[in-house]
Amino acid sequence: MIKLSGIRKKYGHHEVLQGIDATVQKGEVVAILGPSGSGKTTLLRCVNFLERPNEGELTIGDFTIQCKRARKQDIYTLRRKTAMVFQQYNLFRHKTALENVMEGLLVVQKMPRDQARERSAQLLDKVGLGKKLDAYPSALSGGQQQRVGIARALAGNPEVILFDEPTSALDPELVGEVLAVIRTIAREGITMMIVTHEMSFAQDVATQVLFMDEGVVVERGTPREMFSDPKEERTRRFLKRIAPEPIYHI
Amino acid sequence: MNLDPGFIWTALRSLLQAVPTTLAITAVSSLCGLLLGTVTALLRIYRVPLLGQASSAYVTFIRGTPMLTHLLLIYFGLPLLIDGPLAGAGLPVRSAMIPMIGFAYIAFSITAGAYLSEVVRAGIQAVDRGQMEAGLAVGMTTGQALRRIVLPQAMAASVPNLSNSVIGMLHASSLAFTVSVVDINAQAQIVASTNWRYFEAYLAAAILYWGMTLALERLAALVERRISLYNRGGVSS
Numbered sequence: 001m002i003k004l005s006g007i008r009k010k011y012g013h014h015e016v017l018q019g020i021d022a023t024v025q026k027g028e029v030v031a032i033l034g035p036s037g038s039g040k041t042t043l044l045r046c047v048n049f050l051e052r053p054n055e056g057e058l059t060i061g062d063f064t065i066q067c068k069r070a071r072k073q074d075i076y077t078l079r080r081k082t083a084m085v086f087q088q089y090n091l092f093r094h095k096t097a098l099e100n101v102m103e104g105l106l107v108v109q110k111m112p113r114d115q116a117r118e119r120s121a122q123l124l125d126k127v128g129l130g131k132k133l134d135a136y137p138s139a140l141s142g143g144q145q146q147r148v149g150i151a152r153a154l155a156g157n158p159e160v161i162l163f164d165e166p167t168s169a170l171d172p173e174l175v176g177e178v179l180a181v182i183r184t185i186a187r188e189g190i191t192m193m194i195v196t197h198e199m200s201f202a203q204d205v206a207t208q209v210l211f212m213d214e215g216v217v218v219e220r221g222t223p224r225e226m227f228s229d230p231k232e233e234r235t236r237r238f239l240k241r242i243a244p245e246p247i248y249h250i
Numbered sequence: 251m252n253l254d255p256g257f258i259w260t261a262l263r264s265l266l267q268a269v270p271t272t273l274a275i276t277a278v279s280s281l282c283g284l285l286l287g288t289v290t291a292l293l294r295i296y297r298v299p300l301l302g303q304a305s306s307a308y309v310t311f312i313r314g315t316p317m318l319t320h321l322l323l324i325y326f327g328l329p330l331l332i333d334g335p336l337a338g339a340g341l342p343v344r345s346a347m348i349p350m351i352g353f354a355y356i357a358f359s360i361t362a363g364a365y366l367s368e369v370v371r372a373g374i375q376a377v378d379r380g381q382m383e384a385g386l387a388v389g390m391t392t393g394q395a396l397r398r399i400v401l402p403q404a405m406a407a408s409v410p411n412l413s414n415s416v417i418g419m420l421h422a423s424s425l426a427f428t429v430s431v432v433d434i435n436a437q438a439q440i441v442a443s444t445n446w447r448y449f450e451a452y453l454a455a456a457i458l459y460w461g462m463t464l465a466l467e468r469l470a471a472l473v474e475r476r477i478s479l480y481n482r483g484g485v486s487s
């Protein structure tokens with residue numbers, strides 16, 4: 001289980017997260033929606049301490065961290081329990097697809113090289129890149145790079161994978177292949193928090209939807225509640241604005 | 251007196267014996283300088299209290315003063331600096347036991363360190379922030395992410411600048427003759443004055459330096475081709 005309590009983050013005087021609470025059960029997929037600048041990215045980055053929250057408490061599995069008092073070691077422990085898929089992929093540019101997936105296993109988990117190689121090759125095969133093991137990121141399309149990113153996130157067996165707009169940087173024709181992979185691993189019961197603007201995907205895959213605006217969770221519910229009968233005016237306006245967008249059938 | 255082309259050849263052959271000395275000074279100062287430069291670049295980028303400021307001061311001071319001055323400061327300053335404490339500690343070691351070339355190694359490493367600090371810093375800053383973040387996100391410590399992710403890419407991006415610096419050190423190593431180290435330039439002086447053929451001897455030295463520079467440039471181009479394969483849509487083999 002993942003639990004966020006009263007997460008606050010300030011940049012100078014600007015409070016970007018104004019006390020976020022959320023509970024994510026094992027195997028759940030939480031879709032986080034909201035207009036640009038509402039704090040979605042910051043929230044995900046607080047969960048793995050790429051940004052340090054000013055206040056609040058984080059629980060991941062059996063590990064709880066008081067954000068204010070978090071020490072280096074706590075942060076490393078937390079990060080080993082999470083993984084992140086970035087909007088800009090952020091693959092290690094000097095490493096092949098296989099090495100990208102192996103890297104964390106070798107360095108963080110201290111897994112023997114043969115074992116790491118085998119596991120990584122399996123994961124790449126799973127995301128449809130079994131034939132691209134030795135390609136550098138620069139030789140891969142955006143969709144392929146992001147699938148390597150997903151394999152890399154899966155490698156460390158995290159308790160939760162954080163996706164920050166995983167398809168926003170992709171050409172439209174490449175979005176489908178990435179969403180298909182995310183859908184597959186969601187069905188396998190991997191816990192996810194995913195910021196996305198792909199409404200039909202969210203509706204289809206999410207077990208819980210959070211709508212954020214100006215640093216607060218305005219409304220939350222099941223996809224059915226949120227998409228067919230939103231209670232809050234702000235949610236309604238947002239969904240209306242974003243609704244006429246292409247739907248990707250997979 | 252006329253030009254004696256044959257003597258250029260004679261001089262050239264005599265200069266060859268000094269090539270290892272010149273190469274040693276270049277290699278030692280470049281390698282130690284790279285180490286020093288990397289450490290000071292990191293201290294500055296991460297604004298480490300005190301050490302960061304000290305590194306900045308070091309870089310501006312060294313880059314703001316001539317390399318010959320560094321050599322003279324070390325040559326005359328090091329004995330003052332270390333002999334007292336060494337004697338105080340009861341150690342039987344004195345600065346007089348340092349061979350002349352040792353002063354060149356120390357001084358030029360300090361010089362190279364400052365210039366390479368700037369090169370490495372630019373290289374690190376050219377690496378996208380997302381690379382470090384991706385390393386941290388898979389659970390690496392900052393040190394691991396630096397060593398395994400950021401620095402390799404920074405060094406690869408810096409190869410052209412690094413090779414320019416190494417070539418600069420190769421040329422500047424000729425200053426070592428001021429502390430009686432017999433490098434190529436000093437050897438040229440010896441050959442010249444014993445035969446009263448100055449132009450030919452120095453021309454031979456110039457040819458030798460030029461050849462070594464071309465070789466270094468070639469080497470750098472090869473290294474760059476290999477090391478930055480990943481940037482060109484390559485596939486590892």
Ligand SMILES: Nc1ncnc2c1ncn2[C@@H]1O[C@H](COP(=O)(O)OP(=O)(O)O)[C@@H](O)[C@H]1O
Pocket residue numbers: 011016034035036037038039040041042043
């Ligand atoms: N490093 C930062 N420094 C200052 N302000 C920031 C920083 N990162 C994000 N912000 C601000 O925080 C707000 C939320 O940003 P973000 O979390 O990226 O929103 P979203 O992902 O929902 O678009 C924005 O107003 C943004 O300008």
Ligand SMILES: [Mg+2]
Pocket residue numbers: 040041042165
């Ligand atoms: Mg964002």
